[in-house]
Amino acid sequence: MKYKLIPLAFLLLRFYGCSQHLFTDYRSLDQTGMWSSSVEELKKLNTSDTEVGQLTRMKQAGVSDDACVQVIADAHNHQHPFASADSAVNLMRAGYNESIILEMTKADQLDNLSGDAVMLRLVGLSDHAVDVILHKRMKGQRTMSSAEIGRLKNTGLSEAQIMERINRGLTDAQADKEAAGREAARNHANTGFTRVRGRRPR
Known part of the structure; x- marks a missing residue:
């Protein structure tokens, strides 16, 4: 009787373990x-x-x-x-x-x-820059977040300058500090005014 239990157990294991999706509908x-x-x-x-x-x-x-x-x-x-x-x-x-x-x-x-x-x-x-960043992330290497990369780019940094910072491991906190400084400098420059001198009326 025991010799019949072995193939039965094998069939049950095969049915419930390896073939639990026998009736999957592939029509879509x-x-x-x-x-x-x-x-x-x-x-x-x-x-x-x-x-x-x-x-x-x-x-x-x-x-x-x-x-x-x-x-x-x-x-x-x-x-x-x-x-x-x-x-x-x-x-x-x-x-x-x-x-x-x-x-x-x-x-x-x-x-x-x-x-x-x-x-x-x-x-x-560029495609090359994106490829480098994504492969670093897939390997578990630290890179700035996309949000900080975009923020630095908006302050006027070139792609080469951004990639240099990524390659030396600039953190989000460091990127945030640099971006804030560059934004403040830009905003200050845009609020400057030139004093107009003229003759006083008599």
């Missing part, structure tokens, strides 16, 4: 044009209905099949479901390509970094 992904081979890859990754909904939004924003499969794989490798479609879509709309999204999901930093990444685009930094 079919409707976005996802290839059947990609859907099969998602099935192997045990994708849930909720995750299918996330991927459907990404597909509608132009994310490729391969990237959709990879974000699910990365999330599962980090022991959690994928729930970051909004972050990915916002990055795509801000002009980022899929490679940076996949770097963030691989590092499990998509939600943490996407908001600042969008702000860096709005600040108007």
Whole structure:
């Protein structure tokens, strides 16, 4: 009798452990044009209905099949479901390509970094500068926040000057102090006046 319990236990473990999303509905992904081979890859990754909904939004924003499969794989490798479609879509709309999204999901930093990444685009930094800053953050290296970078830029600092400060590890507190000083100097300069001298009437 014991020899029958072993395969039964194996089947139960397989059903409840590895195949708990046997009935996931992939039709919304079919409707976005996802290839059947990609859907099969998602099935192997045990994708849930909720995750299918996330991927459907990404597909509608132009994310490729391969990237959709990879974000699910990365999330599962980090022991959690994928729930970051909004972050990915916002990055795509801000002009980022899929490679940076996949770097963030691989590092499990998509939600943490996407908001600042969008702000860096709005600040108007070059692609190279943005790339350097984001890779520093993905490695856990300290950089100024996007808000402080934008503030310093508005005081007249060039991109090269901002990057020099980032590379030497300027903190937000230090950036705030410098920006405040530059803003005060600018405001003082704008309030100057020239005294007009003239002859007094007799």
